[in-house]
Amino acid sequence: MRVLLTGGAGYIGSHTALVLLEAGYDVTVLDDFSNSSAESVARIEALTDRSVQTIACNLGDLREAAQALQVIDFEAAIHLAGFKAVGESVKNPSAYYRNNIVSTLNLLDILRAKNVRELVFSSSATVYGVPQTERIDESHPTGQGLTNPYGRSKAMIEQIIRDVHASWPDFKAVLLRYFNPVGAHESGRIGESPSGVPNNLMPYVAQVAAGQRESVKVFGDAYATPDGTGVRDYIHVMDLADGHLAALQHLEPGVATYNLGSGIGYSVLDVIGAYAEASGKDVPYVITEPRAGDVSRVIADPSRANQMLGWSAKRSLDDACRDSWRWQKQNPEGLQGRYTVAE
Ligand code: NAD
Ligand code: UFG
Numbered sequence: 001m002r003v004l005l006t007g008g009a010g011y012i013g014s015h016t017a018l019v020l021l022e023a024g025y026d027v028t029v030l031d032d033f034s035n036s037s038a039e040s041v042a043r044i045e046a047l048t049d050r051s052v053q054t055i056a057c058n059l060g061d062l063r064e065a066a067q068a069l070q071v072i073d074f075e076a077a078i079h080l081a082g083f084k085a086v087g088e089s090v091k092n093p094s095a096y097y098r099n100n101i102v103s104t105l106n107l108l109d110i111l112r113a114k115n116v117r118e119l120v121f122s123s124s125a126t127v128y129g130v131p132q133t134e135r136i137d138e139s140h141p142t143g144q145g146l147t148n149p150y151g152r153s154k155a156m157i158e159q160i161i162r163d164v165h166a167s168w169p170d171f172k173a174v175l176l177r178y179f180n181p182v183g184a185h186e187s188g189r190i191g192e193s194p195s196g197v198p199n200n201l202m203p204y205v206a207q208v209a210a211g212q213r214e215s216v217k218v219f220g221d222a223y224a225t226p227d228g229t230g231v232r233d234y235i236h237v238m239d240l241a242d243g244h245l246a247a248l249q250h251l252e253p254g255v256a257t258y259n260l261g262s263g264i265g266y267s268v269l270d271v272i273g274a275y276a277e278a279s280g281k282d283v284p285y286v287i288t289e290p291r292a293g294d295v296s297r298v299i300a301d302p303s304r305a306n307q308m309l310g311w312s313a314k315r316s317l318d319d320a321c322r323d324s325w326r327w328q329k330q331n332p333e334g335l336q337g338r339y340t341v342a343e
Contacts, residue, residue: 007081076118179261183320191327193334220290261300278321
């Protein structure tokens, strides 16, 4: 069985491709390499000793994407392509809406035209907005109180997929709401290559541990959490990749929604401490003002995925720090060589 991975050269896509190849699936990666490089695909091929069909194409261009996919037989698609930087989405909303939404509409039209009925979509815990419960399950309201165009684009795409299902009852879709993906493949050969200054905590901490940046800025220490810093549900990217495989294997007509998280919350200071331990390096930090739009805690209730998909997070925060550090040491510039010091 062949699976199309849009955005398959990126951080989550590359790990997902590897897991699918190891499970015996054939993989086609469609990516415009706007935030990745073909090197990640070459490394997946080397790690798995399998070949990956690669299509360099902008999914935002319907004609180009339809033409490229016309000759390819695939039975399911995992749709990861999109822009994901929250701050950038506030500065350039139309680019975010255009890329994320138009690409999805194009993919859905192509799937319909080819009668490919199976779709797994990369959604995000961001659709829940400000959490109203200690741990968030899938029945938590979505689309309310979202603070940025990135998050709103995810909530809109979820709705679009539901509407497409309403018009096409045979369609089988899964919306995977990721919590905070971290870590890298244990080989250190594939991982996350942020462009410029990392927005997310762990890649920033990795660069501080490596001596590339002076100190971590801890965004606020007066939240209502045990140590006052923000608490998140960090999920190892290989567990996330396993979650895609499980979702693919449990597709049924309809639109199912699953949280992919560990159910465990760690604070910013927990992450810094775990990373210092895993790397054996000092990780200096300074407390700064809270970041606009941040909430105190976001923790998944992953029970539905545990029960329905037979999936659960197996790897710990320490595993993620160890694997991230291996990746960081072996690839100090990332795969695109876009590491820059300027803040
Ligand atoms: P990433 O940027 O590493 O991967 C996205 C890939 O999509 C990149 O390879 C990029 O080149 C490609 N792409 C972007 N626009 C494209 C287009 N128009 N046509 C073809 N390819 C295109 O990001 P990631 O962290 O791997 O995220 C994958 C998906 O998961 C995204 O949809 C993201 O919004 C979602 N997600 C990520 C996180 C996270 O923290 N990393 C959390 C929740 C959800
Ligand atoms: N943080 C810092 N310093 C930094 C970066 C982050 O203190 O330099 C803190 C944040 O305030 C937060 C925690 O570390 O408390 C995690 O922040 P991230 O930026 O790593 O992650 P977010 O929870 O803000 O958001 C991430 C993705 C979103 C996704 C969301 C899902 O960036 O795309 O998880 O929950 F939607």
